[in-house]
Amino acid sequence: MIEVKSIYKTFGRNEVLKDINAVFKPGKNNLIIGSSGSGKTTLLKCIVGLHEPTSGEVLYDDVNFTKMHFEGRVPIRKQIGMLFQNSALFDSMTVEENIIFPLNLFTDMSNSEKHDRANFCLKRVNLEGTNKLYPSELSGGMKKRVGIARAISMQPKYLFVDEPNSGLDPKTAILIDELISELTEEYQTTTVIVTHDMNSVMGIGDHIIFLNDGQKWWEGTNHEIAHTNNKELNSFVFASKFMQAAREKL
Amino acid sequence: MFHSLGRYLLLLRLSFRKPEKFSVYWAEIMREMVSQGIGSLGIICIISVFIGAVAAIQVAFQLVSPLVPRAIVGSISRDSTILEFSPTISALVLAGRVGSSIASQIGTMRVTEQIDALEIMGVNAPGYLISPKIIAGVSMIPLLVIISVILGLTGGYIACLVSREIAPTDYIIGLQDGFNTITVTVCAVKSVVFGFIITSVCSYFGFYTSGGSLEVGQSATKGVVYSCIWILFADLVISSLLL
Numbered sequence: 001m002i003e004v005k006s007i008y009k010t011f012g013r014n015e016v017l018k019d020i021n022a023v024f025k026p027g028k029n030n031l032i033i034g035s036s037g038s039g040k041t042t043l044l045k046c047i048v049g050l051h052e053p054t055s056g057e058v059l060y061d062d063v064n065f066t067k068m069h070f071e072g073r074v075p076i077r078k079q080i081g082m083l084f085q086n087s088a089l090f091d092s093m094t095v096e097e098n099i100i101f102p103l104n105l106f107t108d109m110s111n112s113e114k115h116d117r118a119n120f121c122l123k124r125v126n127l128e129g130t131n132k133l134y135p136s137e138l139s140g141g142m143k144k145r146v147g148i149a150r151a152i153s154m155q156p157k158y159l160f161v162d163e164p165n166s167g168l169d170p171k172t173a174i175l176i177d178e179l180i181s182e183l184t185e186e187y188q189t190t191t192v193i194v195t196h197d198m199n200s201v202m203g204i205g206d207h208i209i210f211l212n213d214g215q216k217w218w219e220g221t222n223h224e225i226a227h228t229n230n231k232e233l234n235s236f237v238f239a240s241k242f243m244q245a246a247r248e249k250l
Numbered sequence: 251m252f253h254s255l256g257r258y259l260l261l262l263r264l265s266f267r268k269p270e271k272f273s274v275y276w277a278e279i280m281r282e283m284v285s286q287g288i289g290s291l292g293i294i295c296i297i298s299v300f301i302g303a304v305a306a307i308q309v310a311f312q313l314v315s316p317l318v319p320r321a322i323v324g325s326i327s328r329d330s331t332i333l334e335f336s337p338t339i340s341a342l343v344l345a346g347r348v349g350s351s352i353a354s355q356i357g358t359m360r361v362t363e364q365i366d367a368l369e370i371m372g373v374n375a376p377g378y379l380i381s382p383k384i385i386a387g388v389s390m391i392p393l394l395v396i397i398s399v400i401l402g403l404t405g406g407y408i409a410c411l412v413s414r415e416i417a418p419t420d421y422i423i424g425l426q427d428g429f430n431t432i433t434v435t436v437c438a439v440k441s442v443v444f445g446f447i448i449t450s451v452c453s454y455f456g457f458y459t460s461g462g463s464l465e466v467g468q469s470a471t472k473g474v475v476y477s478c479i480w481i482l483f484a485d486l487v488i489s490s491l492l493l
Contacts, residue, residue: 048370049369049370050366050369050370070374073372074372075372077369077370077371077372078371078372080370080371080372082370084363084366084367085363086363088362088363088364088366088367089364090359090364090367091358091362101371102373104271104274105270105271105274105371105373106270106271106371106372154371160370
């Protein structure tokens with residue numbers, strides 16, 4: 001479980017996050033949604049420690065992550081898997097080398113064990129046989145799946161996903177969503193997904209936090225979101241005519 | 251300026267933290283040695299031969315007279331090649347070749363979130379990315395400078411063979427005449443310091459890149475420019491301290 005307590009983040013005079021409180025439970029797809037510039041990615045980066053919050057705390061299973069120094073954070077970071085918006089695969093490494101990279105650094109597994117683990121992770125994301133390819137030889141959807149394979153290689157307890165569907169066609173986007181959802185349920189990871197894709201919100205949003213202008217504006221599930229009276233949330237979720245029509249049928 | 255210097259020193263401190271696993275870092279050091287050493291060998295060979303030849307011709311042009319022994323061309327060429335041409339000009343060329351490659355590689359990793367990915371995994375990103383480059387730089391650049399000295403002196407010999415203003419035998423006698431080993435010490439110190447400057451300064455500019463591809467290019471340019479300035483400054487300091 002991850003707990004976010006009264007997080008504030010400012011860049012210069014620009015207050016990006018204001019008093020964010022949230023609890024992300026294991027085995028659930030926790031979504032952070034909001035329009036561009038609402039502070040979603042900044043909140044995610046504060047949670048994983050890529051940004052230091054101006055004030056507030058982030059607790060991983062009641063351990064205060066914010067107060068820790070680099071060395072203290074390493075044991076928690078070993079339990080974190082993250083899929084970045086642009087996959088962030090290491091260009092100079094093959095798919096297999098990308099997946100076994102954290103295993104090389106943090107485990108004493110033999111080469112054959114690491115190879116088996118890479119094959120298992122690739123099979124899990126339906127990318128068998130791509131071991132020797134380089135990231136430049138992969139499509140956008142394949143890169144995302146390799147990113148997921150790398151994220152799960154260390155059997156993470158916490159899974160963070162930044163904009164998993166950006167730049168993908170709708171069919172591939174749904175496949176990625178389903179894959180993340182399956183992994184969350186299978187490994188009971190605490191999964192936090194930043195997105196503004198409404199298919200994801202409706203499809204896998206077990207727990208949704210809506211950010212508006214750096215503040216938590218609404219919290220609920222994908223079933224509740226369709227019937228909320230929150231004006232800002234409605235203007236975000238039902239911005240398109242298609243979604244408005246879909247709401248009327250609900 | 252002090253802010254940048256402080257960030258540079260802090261980055262260096264982070265770069266030399268205890269590695270997560272020595273074998274992984276060792277493999278990176280080897281890869282960097284090949285990239286910096288073997289990858290730069292061609293350009294170093296070409297410039298060294300030409301600079302050595304030009305140095306011999308110009309010294310001959312300025313000093314050959316009935317009152318000056320002809321062997322002096324070899325002595326002056328030797329000392330200027332060992333003390334200045336090989337370490338400094340090689341370093342300036344390597345700042346362009348190796349330095350820009352380091353800054354753009356690390357800068358691209360920064361803007362494509364690969365460095366963030368390393369940090370999320372719990373890897374000390376400065377240590378993994380920068381320390382192997384610095385270690386490779388301070389070990390391979392001196393070797394390249396040694397090769398440069400040998401080829402520079404060979405270039406001078408070839409120039410003597412071709413121009414016939416100075417007899418090759420006089421040039422060889424000049425090379426052997428009045429040799430002082432301090433020149434080799436100065437050359438070695440310079441090459442180690444220059445190797446450190448090129449790799450660490452360019453890594454710094456790459457590591458703190460923000461933005462996109464345009465900023466990666468700017469970081470590479472800044473890395474090369476600042477490396478060149480620091481190389482020339484260090485050249486002056488080392489020469490005045492050791493000679």
